[in-house]
Amino acid sequence: MVKRWIYKDFPEESDVIRLSSEINVNKTIASVLLQRGIQNFDHAKKYFRPSLDDLYDPFLMKDMDKAVERIAQAIKQREKILIYGDYDVDGTTSVALVYKFLKLYYPNCEYYIPDRYKEGYGVSQKGIETAKEKNIKLIISLDCGIKAIDRIATAKSYGIDFIVCDHHLPGEDLPQAVAVLDPKRKDCPYPFKELSGCGVGFKLMQGFARYMEYDDNELMNSLDLLAVSIASDIVPIVDENRILAHFGLQQLNKKPSPGLQALIDLGNKSRMTISSIVFGIGPRINAAGRIAHANAAVDLLLAEGEEEASFLANKVNENNTIRKNVDSNITAEAIKMIEENDPSFDKKATVLFKSDWHKGVVGIVASRCIDKYYRPTIILTESNRKATGSARSVHGFDIYEAISDCSEYLDQYGGHMYAAGLTLDIEKVDAFKEKFEKIVEERISDEQLIPQIEVDYMLDFDQINFKFFNILKQMAPFGPENMQPVFVSKDLKICERPRILKEEHIKFKVTQEGSSTVMEAIGFGFAQYFELINSGMRFRMAYTIEENNFKDNKSLQLYIKDIKFD
The missing domain is CATH 3.90.1640.30 (inorganic pyrophosphatase (n-terminal core))
Incomplete structure (x- = not known):
């Protein structure tokens, strides 16, 4: 699936130099921190050294x-x-x-x-x-x-x-x-x-x-x-x-x-x-x-x-083992329905109903469908003679608001911008689906239908070392609004033939034009890129930096988020 790379705004050079000096970090780290609202020494102290004393009354x-x-x-x-x-x-x-x-x-x-x-x-x-x-x-x-x-x-x-x-x-x-x-x-x-x-x-x-x-x-x-x-x-x-x-x-x-x-x-x-x-x-x-x-x-x-x-x-x-089997089977059914009902794949939303799907996994199935087709998705099943289910959304689209505007068809609903639940009469499912799909089509932009990767910084391989990584590590815990920094490096080429792991993943050593640094990179679900990477074609790569500890031998490894070929 093609992904958009969204580069975060680069801070003012004067601010980067000032913060770099104040907290004694390099300009790359200072830039990443400024992007996260860390403006000065006091902000940095609270960020890197959290304290229970700072909890609110x-x-x-x-x-x-x-x-x-x-x-x-x-x-x-x-x-x-x-x-x-x-x-x-x-x-x-x-x-x-x-x-x-x-x-x-x-x-x-x-x-x-x-x-x-x-x-x-x-x-x-x-x-x-x-x-x-x-x-x-x-x-x-x-x-x-x-x-x-x-x-x-x-x-x-x-x-x-x-x-x-x-x-x-x-x-x-x-x-x-x-x-x-x-x-x-x-x-x-x-x-x-x-x-x-x-x-x-x-x-x-x-x-x-x-x-x-x-x-x-x-x-x-x-x-x-x-x-x-x-x-x-x-x-x-x-x-x-x-x-x-x-x-x-x-x-x-x-x-x-x-x-x-x-x-x-x-x-x-x-x-x-x-x-x-x-x-x-x-x-x-x-x-x-x-x-x-x-x-x-x-x-x-x-x-x-x-x-x-x-x-x-x-x-x-x-129960979790049972759940995994159930959601895997239902996901396969849902994807088959999408392919059969929407052969042109030009719809902006997915609404599926099947009476015998397991209510407990419909939210997971909705997320799995988004992983494959990346559009707002609602999965419904029958429970207590009603259609009930879960909705999941894509970046920047408020699915709760869209569902709210179809409330005349609903018994109840609730949730957030990116996830919601709803219940309605089974005979109203088709009418709800028609209106919901129309609302999504009117409101969603083409860009929102393409998954995006937020990039923190364009990085040269020569900057990657344990000193750099150890500061990045202290930015954890990572999660929404404080995601693990994503870097992009360009002019990359492999150093040896890539390896395919478990038929799905790829691993290779990579270097950058003009650099002597060699990094190991691993891409989960990127096996389809084998031929292009192996061809020697230059490429750009979006990645996070991780520590690999194998038999007490620590090394840095790049976890691939996406690859674009030049």
């Missing part, structure tokens, strides 16, 4: 005072508290973090995760009825609840109070809860708006600990859960999220909870990063709710002993 969040006072009242009156969370990684880590901390000081707590298939996303009627039966007086909802106006009103009529902890965009009206904690509220002065759902739950517990004058060291011991949430929910890794992810990853690599350690062991990872969470831990936790019930994920995250954790992790891993 939780009481800056609207309704925090009401929330902690209501929890304190519940404890004083010995009321039952229900910790209610969504069934994905963000929801289950949120529940585990809040439940684990509250339980230290108050045993009369339970947790509840809705069944993806029987109850659907968010606060469910069954959840409210269960709370009523158990004489619950306070529900803390995590990663959901901001739009559950009717359900929370029902709970109120039952004498059940709600504290909503959410990070999704609110609607015009807020639920009738005792407190609504959501930094995206228009009237919320909290300085950082991009917390994960687990992040909002963490701030609630931080505020609660301060209000009750508890030691919050135990809360900081759960930052490994928060790092998993931040990575898996693809929130920007800047500002407060960067601090929390930094220390959460430290804990994951030093002393994670038994449940997370068991998941790390299954993945055979020696060092955890944001990327290894996204591709290793996250999918395994998610699989619990996709294939069975997400309670298994919370049980695992709360496991106290190694033996229990290992047993539960293996159960979750079995």
Whole structure:
């Protein structure tokens, strides 16, 4: 697939020289930092040396005072508290973090995760009825609840109070809860708006600990859960999220909870990063709710002993194996449908419906289809006699807004710019599809239908060494809005015949015209370039720089993002 290379704006030379001198780095590093908003020594210090002291005061969040006072009242009156969370990684880590901390000081707590298939996303009627039966007086909802106006009103009529902890965009009206904690509220002065759902739950517990004058060291011991949430929910890794992810990853690599350690062991990872969470831990936790019930994920995250954790992790891993087989088969079906229904491939969007597809993997299938065809995609299946599914988007296109403009066909919908969920009557699918495809065609640009690679800097091979790499490494954790630096080098040629690995990947040694430096490069999924590379043709390459550690022999390696031939 052809990709666009988008070069970031080059900073002013005077700014580059100034920052380079202030923090004693070369001009390339200074340029990359300036592109990320690091303007001076103080910015650089906070960026390279994150501190928990720089976390914001939780009481800056609207309704925090009401929330902690209501929890304190519940404890004083010995009321039952229900910790209610969504069934994905963000929801289950949120529940585990809040439940684990509250339980230290108050045993009369339970947790509840809705069944993806029987109850659907968010606060469910069954959840409210269960709370009523158990004489619950306070529900803390995590990663959901901001739009559950009717359900929370029902709970109120039952004498059940709600504290909503959410990070999704609110609607015009807020639920009738005792407190609504959501930094995206228009009237919320909290300085950082991009917390994960687990992040909002963490701030609630931080505020609660301060209000009750508890030691919050135990809360900081759960930052490994928060790092998993931040990575898996693809929130920007800047500002407060960067601090929390930094220390959460430290804990994951030093002393994670038994449940997370068991998941790390299954993945055979020696060092955890944001990327290894996204591709290793996250999918395994998610699989619990996709294939069975997400309670298994919370049980695992709360496991106290190694033996229990290992047993539960293996159960979750079995579900992940099933999930991989299911999503692989459905993806193949979906791609076949696209090819049969759209032989000219000139459509700007994809909407597919098949009644027997597994509801738990439609979001993954949508992402897989985008990997192949790169256009906004909605995958729908049948559940409870309705069409329900997930939407995924491409860079720069707001799929949530497009779906909102088709709301006359929908029972419910919610989500973000790049991912959303929706439910509608099966007989309305065709009409919805027609309008959605028309909206996308009118609004999306041709450029948005071509995947892009953001390039930080044009680099000469002679600059690549361990000193340079060690500074780049300190820019981690990498993720949205703080991605790993991507470089481009030109006038490249191979030094020896390339090797094909597992029929899909390519590995070769490469040098640059006028340079004596030889680098090893590896391209995952780039085997199709073998003949062109082997021909001796000069090329340009976009790549990241990684450390390769083979039998304690460390070397630098270029991970190919794309190749263009001259």
